[in-house]
Amino acid sequence: MKKHNFSAGPSILPQEVFEKSAQAILDFNGSGLSILEISHRSKDFVAVMDEARALALELLGLTGKGYQALFISGGASLEFIRVPYNLMQENGKAAYLDSGTWASGAIKEAKKFGTVDVVASSKDENYTYIPEGYTIPADADYFHCTSNNTIFGTQMHDFPETNVPVVCDMSSDIFSRELDFSKFGIIYAGAQKNMGPAGTALVVIKEELLGKTGRNIPSLLDYQQHIAKESMYNTPAVFPVYASYLTLQWLKNQGGIKAIDAKNNQKAALLYGEIDRNPLFKGSAKTEDRSKMNITFLLNNEAHTETFDKMWKVAGISGLNGHRSVGGYRASVYNAMPVESVQVLVDVMKELEKQA
């Protein structure tokens, strides 16, 4: 039986992506070759890469606006390093918002490159909210934030107005909601939450921001090199890029970000509605800052844990345990999660209430 996969990442992808990518491993485009054994310079794969890059910009509404999209290796954690290498002046300064574990990881790496001004932090309350009311210094080389905090279930619903370039780690909510993406200087995202399998990351860059730091950047860490080589500076992660491409095609066929945003709102409303209605449960993030991707919640009475855990497992639900630093439960309801699966979880919660 196919599971209802609420895993935080790697995570659920559309069923057609599984089927098409498995087929491509046996025979890619009728070529007599597997997608795993073809040259990344082959005509068919170059087309995949080019189309994936164009599709990413198209879905974000950034086509023709001076942006480049790259699918590069290393994971979003490598972008923690690439960003200061590419944007922070020698002896420069960057502003960072500390809204969770990954934001904090990005800050740690940036400090190895220069001055980091942490403009605000929600660490004081275990990152259960998104900080507000901070000021971004006008002389910062860039402002870095994390749009969605996978572990804590919080999400930025507004972004600061600033003249400083905004760099955003959107690993766990890229392509999930309508935003004016042209307000960002760099957007990056590991594929494995809302875009594809683990092994590639998307980086979307306003090209005019590059080449200004005076740093001697190692080639593979230099966005300009990747742009010049059209995301083929070195061998790309062929299969992860292909599966991401299939996922972006699926998204386009669903009606793009506008349509998926509506569906994601529906799923979040359904589950948060039950969390707030059902006396056995409570949300763990501040209500105004709740994430529509990672819905974190707790049992009011831990005595129900064993029963609840057994019930959702019997219902075919997988990956619902909260991160060890938060506890409780986390339902990750990424783009590919059907509303029917969320309903299965809600029904289990209602059933627990009846039994309790």
Add this chain to the structure above:
Amino acid sequence: MKKHNFSAGPSILPQEVFEKSAQAILDFNGSGLSILEISHRSKDFVAVMDEARALALELLGLTGKGYQALFISGGASLEFIRVPYNLMQENGKAAYLDSGTWASGAIKEAKKFGTVDVVASSKDENYTYIPEGYTIPADADYFHCTSNNTIFGTQMHDFPETNVPVVCDMSSDIFSRELDFSKFGIIYAGAQKNMGPAGTALVVIKEELLGKTGRNIPSLLDYQQHIAKESMYNTPAVFPVYASYLTLQWLKNQGGIKAIDAKNNQKAALLYGEIDRNPLFKGSAKTEDRSKMNITFLLNNEAHTETFDKMWKVAGISGLNGHRSVGGYRASVYNAMPVESVQVLVDVMKELEKQA
């Protein structure tokens, strides 16, 4: 019809790897989940990673000898950067052998970190041979070489005796031949030639060499961080690691490196024998330095090009064109290439001779 895939990389893998990995995309280990959607922290994938790391050391004869094996992201090109970060002292010096395009790329990156002593180069003759008779300075922090030059079809058959740690890029001949691997300080290899699909790299490290540079290393570039987190510092490239694991299992079942070495010798002897016998062809690398992985050759008379190209394509051969910087032909005969496919190519070469 399944092609005879002589591509230089990404390249042929065992058929059972295609079949098992396609199946895992539809359902991994009977879990009701795809390998593309499971958590990298799930018990089943942690087992894959642990077994893949152990198997790599076992196949190389390095178990219990102070080495660690990592499957990390970024590609071998990222190791060009990680190696100096981890082994070159601040204001230190490293020795590099320039035997081809990738060696030269590694040198370019190392120069951004300190002094690079290029002990010898074969660039003068377009890298058609492996330099000899050089001296490695005793005060170098390490000596870097490339064991096999994919583009030019040359291979190091001996390695220098030195007290300096030897770092070797084995991207295109890892697991292909018997060597005393304990002579190396670091061995690294992009997966996509002899070990798996594109998207992960294997790094094998003598652990005692680390932690001595005095550098403030970005976390993702620090081998000690990856070792401490058992190759899960950040989300690994789950599927590429899994497919690499299947390939290493296949290799073990074939009889390990000893058995594959004999098979690789047989394939190389068959094809080089024909190149040397057939008056229409000549090898393009110096005879003593010929690679057993990438067999480069030329037509003596380019007038036969069109006929030959048509003949091998009709025979179901793919990926035989030489790299643009060398021209002619390149037959990459990695571990998974059956001797029968090499025979198909040899038969075409004989048939051309008859017709010419």
